[in-house]
Amino acid sequence: MRYIDEYRDTELGKNLIKRISSLSKRPARFMEFCGGHTVSILKHGIRQLLPENIEMLSGPGCPVCVTPVADIDKAIALAHLPGIIITTFGDMIRVPGSSSTLQKEKAAGADVRIVYSTQDAIEIARMNPAKSVVFIGVGFETTAPTVAASVMTASREGINNYYVLSLHKLTPPVMKALLTSHEIELDGIVCPGHVSAVIGSGPFEFIGIEHNISAVISGFEPLDILLAIEMLVRQVEEGRHILENGYLRIVRHGGNRNATEMMADVFEPSDSCWRGIGVIPGSGLRLRERYRAFDAETRFEIEPQTAKENPACICGDILRGVKGPRDCKLFGRLCDPGHPVGPCMVSAEGTCSAYYLYGGEDGR
Amino acid sequence: MFQAKIPFTIKMIKETVMCLAIPALVKTIRGMTAEVEVGGAARSVSIMLTPDVKEGDYVLLHTGYAISLIDQDEALKTLDMLQELIDIESGQD
Numbered sequence: 001m002r003y004i005d006e007y008r009d010t011e012l013g014k015n016l017i018k019r020i021s022s023l024s025k026r027p028a029r030f031m032e033f034c035g036g037h038t039v040s041i042l043k044h045g046i047r048q049l050l051p052e053n054i055e056m057l058s059g060p061g062c063p064v065c066v067t068p069v070a071d072i073d074k075a076i077a078l079a080h081l082p083g084i085i086i087t088t089f090g091d092m093i094r095v096p097g098s099s100s101t102l103q104k105e106k107a108a109g110a111d112v113r114i115v116y117s118t119q120d121a122i123e124i125a126r127m128n129p130a131k132s133v134v135f136i137g138v139g140f141e142t143t144a145p146t147v148a149a150s151v152m153t154a155s156r157e158g159i160n161n162y163y164v165l166s167l168h169k170l171t172p173p174v175m176k177a178l179l180t181s182h183e184i185e186l187d188g189i190v191c192p193g194h195v196s197a198v199i200g201s202g203p204f205e206f207i208g209i210e211h212n213i214s215a216v217i218s219g220f221e222p223l224d225i226l227l228a229i230e231m232l233v234r235q236v237e238e239g240r241h242i243l244e245n246g247y248l249r250i251v252r253h254g255g256n257r258n259a260t261e262m263m264a265d266v267f268e269p270s271d272s273c274w275r276g277i278g279v280i281p282g283s284g285l286r287l288r289e290r291y292r293a294f295d296a297e298t299r300f301e302i303e304p305q306t307a308k309e310n311p312a313c314i315c316g317d318i319l320r321g322v323k324g325p326r327d328c329k330l331f332g333r334l335c336d337p338g339h340p341v342g343p344c345m346v347s348a349e350g351t352c353s354a355y356y357l358y359g360g361e362d363g364r
Numbered sequence: 365m366f367q368a369k370i371p372f373t374i375k376m377i378k379e380t381v382m383c384l385a386i387p388a389l390v391k392t393i394r395g396m397t398a399e400v401e402v403g404g405a406a407r408s409v410s411i412m413l414t415p416d417v418k419e420g421d422y423v424l425l426h427t428g429y430a431i432s433l434i435d436q437d438e439a440l441k442t443l444d445m446l447q448e449l450i451d452i453e454s455g456q457d
Binding site: 018119120142146348 | 384385386387410412413414415416422424426427428429431432434435436438439440441442443446447449450452453454
């Protein structure tokens with residue numbers, strides 16, 4: 001058992017698709033929230049194999065993509081300060097701010113380093129006591145506990161030159177905002193498996209209870225996703241709207257208590273601005289008072305420029321599922337992963353990048 | 365038409381999927397650090413978020429941290445259930 005190959009079995013997959021096709025009688029529109037799901041669905045050609053009845057939309061589940069330009073500008077402004085080392089996950093450095101990227105700043109002499117883990121960022125802080133090391137904290141509930149862990153480590157070991165720019169976002173509030181807006185009507189949601197591994201299935205139960213929409217928590221291998229779609233189709237055909245867990249090997253009802261407790265110890269919910277959506281109350285995370293000494297925004301005075309986006313880029317509409325990459329005039333012409341205009345083309349989890357690399361059938 | 369730049373970009377992009385988490389086998393534990401095996405490669409990871417893991421467990425690895433324990437019984441049950449669903453389906457044909 002390696003927990004990967006078993007869930008990529010072609011024969012089981014083919015049969016699961018047959019079953020979905022025979023179960024599905026009425027048209028249904030599902031949204032996969034997570035960018036990881038979008039990538040897996042496109043990479044494995046799942047969209048093309050599903051019956052025509054079933055439409056799959058991509059949601060705002062790419063952390064880098066939902067980070068607004070103003071926040072990218074903040075990171076860039078921090079990189080300009082003397083004695084600063086910026087540490088961040090890879091795809092963040094290529095996201096365009098109003099007039100630059102962290103990558104361009106690095107080329108111009110700023111100290112910007114890509115790290116694989118917050119542990120690396122802590123190590124850089126340890127090795128460079130005369131410098132201030134800022135970690136750009138981007139990510140949902142999957143990633144936020146690892147950043148909380150780094151802050152607790154820094155606090156415990158007295159590493160007082162480590163700071164976090166917390167741009168973290170929470171998934172249940174944005175789902176609620178999308179469903180409440182009624183901009184798109186959905187029959188079902190494929191809920192994020194690794195966010196649920198941390199926060200548990202409980203926080204997604206409102207989807208069925210308050211919105212009468214079917215929901216299934218899914219893993220990321222092709223059979224996981226097909227199973228989730230099969231469960232959603234069954235719910236839709238039977239007129240049920242509840243949250244089901246299709247990722248039982250990872251997701252427990254209460255999630256990972258250690259992780260949620262550490263996250264709650266270090267962070268508190270705050271209002272947060274999402275690209276293409278706007279401010280959603282309680283959808284972000286800021287450092288709590290007792291960890292404020294590690295907060296980059298409190299520690300450093302920065303004056304980012306007035307945020308400016310490329311008006312032709314429709315990333316915002318794509319994040320809400322209202323438009324697809326093929327609806328964008330820039331897609332594949334002026335915007336590609338080598339020269340991305342918007343974050344949806346930069347990030348590995350971005351809808352545009354996934355469409356570009358693996359080819360999406362239709363515009364959504 | 366869109367294929368030309370793919371080899372260059374895929375490599376660059378694959379590194380960075382943020383919600384990507386992969387299964388890893390815990391070999392040894394020392395304090396809050398575990399030596400794990402991921403697809404044949406050895407790696408040192410933090411178990412601060414999963415302090416209860418034991419040697420021989422499978423964990424889900426995300427940006428250098430084990431974020432969840434993999435439940436082997438549930439993993440097998442899901443595979444059995446998939447097989448059952450398909451048996452039902454073939455029975456109907």
